[in-house]
Amino acid sequence: MSKLGLFDLAVRYGKLTALANLSFTVAEGERLFISGPNGAGKSSLLGAISGAVKAAHGRVEMDGEILSGRAPEEIARRGLSMVPEGRRIFAGLTVQENLLVGTGQRRDRGAVADDLATVFDSFPILGERRHAPAGALSGGQQQMLAISRALMTNPKLMLVDEPSLGLAPKIVDEVYERLCALQALRGLTLVIVEQSSARAARVGGRMLLMRGGRIVADGDAAGFAAQDLLTEAYFGDAA
Secondary structure, three states: OOOEEEEEEEEEEOOEEEEEEEEEEEOOOOEEEEEOOOOOOHHHHHHHHHOOOOOOEEEEEEOOEEOOOOOHHHHHHOOEEEEOOOOOOOOOOEHHHHHHHOOOOOOOHHHHHHHHHHHHHHOHHHHHOOOOEHHHOOHHHHHHHHHHHHHOOOOOEEEEEOOOOOOOHHHHHHHHHHHHHHHHHHOOEEEEEOOOHHHHHHHOOEEEEEEOOEEEEEEEHHHHOOOOHHHHHHHOOOO
C-alpha cells in the first residue's frame, strides 16, 4: 500500500492554468475518484502525479519520497502504475504478451507467474484469450487488459484515467466490480478519474470534485449524490 501527497501543485500550459495550487493527501488503501466537467484539470492532475506532465511549482510525494522532477519510468519503479485514457494496448501483441510487457524490470519471476495467474482468475476472458491478438478484444475486454497490465508491474498505487470511457453501462459495472475486488485483494491505493460523478457515487469511496483547475469539494462520493455539490462543480462559480 502507499500514501500519496500533493502540496501546492500547479500545472500551466503557456498562459493557461490547468491546476491551481492543489494540496491533498490520499491514504494507504484508499479509493479516490477525481470528477468534474471537461477542462477541469483531471487528466493534467494524473499526468503531474505520474511524471508525464511537468509541474510549474509544488511537489508530489509518495510514502514521503518526492516524485516531482523524476522521469515517469523512475516513478513507475517506485510502485506507481498508470492505466491511461483510451486503454492504449498493443493491438498486434497477444493478450499474454501485453501483460508481460511491464514486467521486464521485475526480478521476482515466480511472483510474476503468480500475478499472471491472479489476473486470469480475476478476468477469466483474458485467460481464455491469452494467445489471441489484443486488438481482437472488445472495448471492455481491452479495458480489463489495460488494468491487468498495470497490475503486472506490482504497483502500490495505481492511477486509472476514465475507465468507463466508451463502454456500455453493463460492461462498466463489470470493470469496476473486478477493479474493486483487485484493490481489496492487493491492498492497492487507487486514484481514478471518472467523468461520471454519479458512477463514482455508486461505486463508493472518496471523491474530489474539480472545476477550473481547483478542488470545489472533497468528501464521501456516495454523499455527494444527494447534495448540490455536483451541480456546483459542473455549473457553479469556481472562483
